[in-house]
Amino acid sequence: MIEENIVPENASLRRNSPVPLSEFYYSSFNPQFINENTLILLHPDFTKEVASRLIEEVPEVKGVLKGSPAETVGQLNKNSEINHFELLAGCDMQTNVMRTLINDKIIINKNQSKHHIEVATTTEGKLIKLHNYLENNDIKKGIAIDAMCGSGAIGIYLLKYGFEKVIFNDIYPQAIENLKENLEVNKITGNYEIYNEAFEDLNTQKVDLCVIDAFPNDDASEIIKKAEKISDNVLII
Incomplete structure (x- = not known):
């Protein structure tokens, strides 16, 4: 991001880093690990050039989204407009596997650019x-x-x-x-x-x-x- 002039040279991880989103979650009892093609990154100032470099140069990155985590994705109510993040590169599909108290799992798939x-x-x-x-x-x-x-x-x-x-x-x-x-x-x-x-x-x-x-x-x-x-x-x- 510094090389592409999106953030200044003195940028810090705390203030300028993208939001990491996992492509897979399994239960609250299991820790999450980052492997190849498992990480989706979100940042309001990403460009297609940066997105391409992230996909090509960082094996863990699966998808790159442009948008702010403070924004609501989807449609808030009948008086609001539909809002999406922009998928700049890769795939943004996320799979959540939830354990339940009825001894059965529920699987939810969704594109993170289009869904809350x-x-x-x-x-x-x-x-x-x-x-x-x-x-x-x-x-x-x-x-x-x-x-x-x-x-x-x-x-x-x-x-x-x-x-x-x-x-x-x-x-x-x-x-x-x-x-x-x-x-x-x-x-x-x-x-x-x-x-x-x-x-x-x-x-x-x-x-x-x-x-x-x-x-x-x-x-x-x-x-x-x-x-x-x-x-x-x-x-x-």
Whole structure:
């Protein structure tokens, strides 16, 4: 980056280094190791020239993204625009393998340039919270809604847990396409429906459970109001 004049010669790793993203995470109990083609780098000032050099000269680098980690990737709500990182070189596919409390794994694949960056440890924590909520409350395993489903981990868990039907919904079109791929990867053949709408505008029946996993710092008040209208059991993760 210094040689390509992106950062000054006195640049420090703390202030100027790119954000490292792994291409694979397996469970919160396992340390992550960097091998060849396992590292995806993110920086707001990357150029295609720098990206090409990183791919060619650093064997550990699999992909190079241009963007700021402070930005939200995807679509925050119905009033916001879609935002992506730019894939400058290589591949940005990430695989997360989550262990669960029902002795079954969930696999989530996603392109990090197009989807909210969330690693296995964070998703596992959400699944544990969901599991404990279900275990500690008398909730019929009928119809559940994963209101802001993203890549689908929560809804997939609900189907594996034994719900008769899960409604997946997300306003972001590419989240829906990613969800369909993850349903196939996890060999989900149960009863489900998929919608690509703002949840507060979704026309749906009364359900037994509604799970809301909103973006951090987003105002979810209207979404929560809608959830409480259609279900007596609302879990906000």
